[in-house]
Amino acid sequence: MTTRERPAPQAARVESRKTTRAETGKKNGRSKNFEYRDNKIAYLMLTPVVGLLGVFVIWPAVYAVILSFQDWSFYKPAVNVGWRNYINVATDPLFLETITRGFKFVLMTVPTILVLAFFFASLVMSVGRKASTTLKVSIYIPTIISGVIASILFVLIYDYSGGLLNWVLAHFGVENIPWLGDPAWALPAIAVPAVWLGLGLPALIMVAAMLDIPTEYYEAASMEGANWWEKTRYITLPQMKNVSLYLIVTGFVGAIQQFELPLVMTQGGPLSSTTLPNLFIFNHFRNDINVGYSIAAALLLFVVLGTVSALIFRFINSERLVD
Amino acid sequence: MTVAEQTRTTRSAAGRGQLRSIRSVLLLAGKVVVAAGFVLAALFPLAWLVIAGFKSRTEVVATPFQFFPDVWQWQNYTHILSDPAFLRAMGWTMLGAVLFTVLGLAVNSLAAYAFARLNFRFKNAMWILVITTMFIPGMTILLTSFIVVTKLAMLDTLAVLVLPGAASAAMVFFIRQFYLSIPSSLEEAAQLDGCGRFGIFVRLFLPLSKPPFVVMGITAFLAYWNSYVWPILTITSPDRFVIQQYLATFRSERTTELGMLMAGSVLAAAPVVILFLIFQRQIIGNIKMAGLK
Amino acid sequence: MKSKTTRMRKASAFAASVVGMSMVLAACGSSTPGESAKTDGGDGSATTIEFWHRTFTPVENEWYAQVVKDFNASQSAIKVVDTEVPADTWDQKMKAAQAAGKAPDVYTYSGALVEQVDAGQFHALEGIVPQDKLDEILPSAQSISQVDGSYYAYPLLLEPQAVLFWNKDMLDAAGVDSTKAPATWDDLYAACAKIVPTLSEGQYCISPAADAVTLAWASAGQQYNAAGHLALTQDWTAPDIDNQGYRDIMGFYKELYDQGYMPKQPLGSYLEAKDYGEKKVAFKVSGSWMMSEVGSDYSDLLDVTGLGPVPTSPNGDGRTTTTAGNFMWVVDAKSDNPDAAGEFLSWVLAGDPEVLVPFFVDTQFTKSPVRQSVQDAVAKTEAAAAAPWSSVIVNDIAPDAHPGATYPWDISLAVGTAIESAMKSAQSIDDAIGTASGSIDTIIQRESLPEKAPKP
DSSP: OHHHHTTHHHHHHHTHHHHHHHHHHHHHHHHHOOSOTTHHHHHHHHHHHHHHHIIIIIHHHHHHHHHTTEEOOSSSOOEEOTTHHHHHHHTOHHHHHHHHHHHHHHHHHHHHHHHHHHHHHHHHHTSOHHHHHHHHHHHHGGGGSOHHHHHHHHHHHTOTTTOHHHHHHHTTTOOOOOTTTSHHHHHHHHHHHHHHHHSHHHHHHHHHHHHHSOHHHHHHHHHTTOOHHHHIIIIIHHHTHHHHHHHHHHHHHHHHTOOHHHHHHTTTOSTTTTOOHHHHHHHHHHHOSSSHHHHHHHHHHHHHHHHHHHHHHHHHHHHHHHO | OHHHHHHHHHHHHTOOSTTHHHHHHHHHHHHHHHHHHHHHHHHHHHHHHHHHTTSOTTTTTOSSOOSSOSSOOTHHHHHHHTOHHHHHHHHHHHHHHHHHHHHHHHHHHHHHHHHHHOOOTTHHHHHHHHHHGGGSOHHHHHHHHHHHHHHTTOTTSSHHHHSTTTSOHHHHHHHHHHHHTSOHHHHHHHHHTTOOHHHHIIIIIHHHTHHHHHHHHHHHHHHHHHOOHHHHHHOOOGGGOOHHHHHHHHHHHOTTOHHHHHHHHHHHHHHHHHHHHHHHHHHHHTHHHHSOO | OHHHHHHHHHHHHHHHHHHTTOHHHHHHHTOOTTOOOSBOSSSTTOEEEEEEEEOOOHHHHHHHHHHHHHHHHHOSSEEEEEEEEOGGGHHHHHHHHHHTTOOOSEEEEOSOOHHHHHTTOBOOSBTTBOHHHHHTBOHHHHHHHEETTEEOOEEEEEEESOEEEEEHHHHHHTTOOOSSOOOBHHHHHHHHHHHGGGOOTTOEEEEOOOSHHHHHHHTHHHHHHHHSSOSBOTTSSSBOOOSHHHHHHHHHHHHHHHTTSSOSSOSSOTTSOHHHHTTOEEEEEEOTTHHHHHHHHOGGGGGGEEEEEOOBOTTOTTOOSOBEEEEEEEEBTTOSOHHHHHHHHIIIIISOHHHHHHHHHHTTTOSBOSBHHHHHHHHHSHHHHTOHHHHIIIIIISTTOBOOOOSOHHHHHHHHHHHHHHHTTSSOHHHHHHHHHHHHHHHHHHTTHHHHSOOO
16 A cells, blocks of 8 residues: 555656656657557556556545445445535544644654755765765665554653653653653654654655755855855755755655554544544544545545645745746 | 765865864864764664663663663563564565565566557556556545455455555656666667567566666565555454554553563564665665655 | 465465456455355354454453353354454454445444444344343343344443552552542542652552543543533433533543643553553552453452542532443344344353353453343352452442443543543633533534434
8 A cells, every 4th residue: 555655756756857758769669650569468568557556546546536425334325415524524623623733743744854854965975985875874774664663662762751761851850741641742752753764765865966966066166265054055955946845745745644653652642632634534434434424534635635735836836937 | 976075075175274174173073973963863763672672571661761671681582483473474474575576566567668668559548547546645545445455355365465555656657767768779689589579578678677676676575564554454363464563463462561562573673674784775876766765 | 384375375376367467357256365154164054153252351252262162062053153353453354344244243342332223233132132031131231232222232241440449558658548449539639649759750649541532431430420411411412511510520630630640641551450560550440350450460469459439529429430331242234144143142141141150250250240140140159259359349339330321432532532631731621621512512413413312
């Protein structure tokens, strides 16, 4: 499941340059030989992928739309209820709260990741080869740890009276803090492992992007006596705009969909303070007698997600035009 | 990379004026501190996990907290390794992950080749169809996928873990990009030798596919190994649990055995960490190429 | 090992057939893995009944396995297949089975029935369980197993869901009377005020229910104690929580939290003895079942453990502070053989009392049977005399326990959320009540509750 959606949009965008090349190649091929001489073998080669995607992605997507207009409890025949499920979801204050909470979580994680990734990349650029390899390998290792293990680990670190964190803080005279028991602390407490797990990839993408910036720019700036900050402000940051845009959108999409961490760490509590949108939907699916509500909620979330991604994209893109 | 780095290092070293040495020492110290901060933040939690794996059941969250165990409990590791349920979950997950990876590479590379090299009717339409699936978020179809696999009577089988995610538009895309970069002159030569389209794919393209296969294969393996949400919906018999499910259940049911839980987590993370360390050069080197993984 | 290889081969064959481009057909064709067949392949005549029960304590699990074995041995017409399902996979597994139309014929169930009956999930027991067996159910267990006068579940047991346990050593050390439970909240505050100074770091006075989900069900008895009713009006047309009783109970939890009498982040689950067993708390609120866990896992504490009713509100007027939890058996509405299912259910739950006696003995007399004949048989066993707490549970706590809420779970949860929210000062008590009233109103509308209210 998770493989499918995560890597997706990224590839498309960063690869856009190559795609252009690909398109050209394809057109050449076609003009050379316009008749579809490969029909049979091509369809045979495509059948597994198209078949699997059809059964496990496309049909479920269509089916979700159908079910969202019905009340179906598995025992009685499904009843068409029009837009009622959507209305129930859209007017449910709990759902709206989870969406707000999702945005809060995005604000806690995505900017943190971007800033840390940027500093990390700047650091890697300024050290020798061996050090940079060590840094890159280290920062990436948490990425391959599962959400479940990270949850188990951080729950123990956050333990109220026997945890590592409160023990460390006690040395500075801070009283025990109920990290996962206090509604005010729980969401930030979950954001920390989210950043820990999520920093590796953006950091290395930033490194790759910085390597792409022609060194002549910096040399020219050095000759004019620019310091580190000026070089960063006038060369690095503008050059990183595309990558940042891409990282913001994918970071947003990933963060607002996070739910493994709260599912294992807090089950959404205390007081729903960690019930992120997908966990809300998941809980409804598990507990509701009818499936319509949860599916309508998932589709509404998809709409929110798409809209916001498009807005971010447009906003930053338009700024770029001004430049 | 090295050129750029060297240039910059040289530049800072060959600075100007008398302040040079003091500033560069300070700069170096600052860098060391920040670098150590990053490495520590990334690795310290894992180090603590490993240490906690040696603690007795009450020491992991004891009050007052103690960092190192009184006695290093190797038996946490031997106990968990002699738990048949743990070994079964590890073996089962390993088997599934290998099947998932192999099947994913097989079906997606076939499609990638077709999209990269063949001409056929509805090529554009099918390409758009495949690419569109990348943009459907998991949660939207999680529930209906679940109903679909239920109807197909796939619940509680390995197939339900392996098949639904095997076809991946992202993987098709990635491998296709690679195939597009293979010069078509090679292909024409092979064609003259009497190879059919499929023959060309098997004899020419597959042997050349190692770079994208390593990157995509490891991505798929990791995704399978770390998956939790889909398995908890579809695998309900404890003797078929995947490893993440085993750990989560262990945590909620055997609440007193924290040391063993830590040891189990270490062992469950070990295969992927080792896999990553072996292939780290390819993975990190390809991050740009993949646009992500 | 062998089954694993077979399964693996099956799976890879499966995968291969997909590559072989006949996926949908293949998926439908090899539909057997994971699904147990409904008819017994061995000897053709027996009817097979699927039975699922949750994983409980080891002794309970053994009892379940034993009764199934005994039933199968007692006759040859029906063969029961027993599946034990871990508690935290139960919801998913049941959902999956229901979606596939393959829910087990008989399974264990706990909680309110209204919504499930309304959705048509359960088979009515009239007609498949003899009427005289249904009439044997004691009045205290009737309301929880009926909807609109029809039985949809047969109860196995009643057990108080909120009992106060205490560590006599810790109380004695603080000079607190360890022979009986603090009677009211004020007595409890006074005890805690004395106990706290004697505790070392990481120890607390009391571990009560502390999160919205647990409070939702575990505090229902206290809600009844403090307010004289639960969260809905009789006719289910409106919330009934904007009153002094509900304010009091929120104030009670807030006091425990603010004074630091309870840990600000739970040290263990309400259901389990862990924090109490590790001597991290002097008082613990849990269900009566915790006593059997103390006996098996923390036997050093068995002799120094006291138990009694949860302290009452000063305005409690002698009302109980606990609900009677229950586990019931239900027959699935889509069962192919409801009669056989009913026969199995009757044999175990409504037949010879001796079938049930070991269950109550092995669970250390922490639960109460729902038929008089079984209660008598259990009381007669020798072991009963050796379990002094059983008289506290059976005579002092269980008899007047409130049967619990019959309205939908979401309403209980709204109340639990309000209590937690007031306790942690996330909202003032008035605001918490306001928010909960709002959500309850929404649920009443959405589920058309007035139509589903129990007929007076």
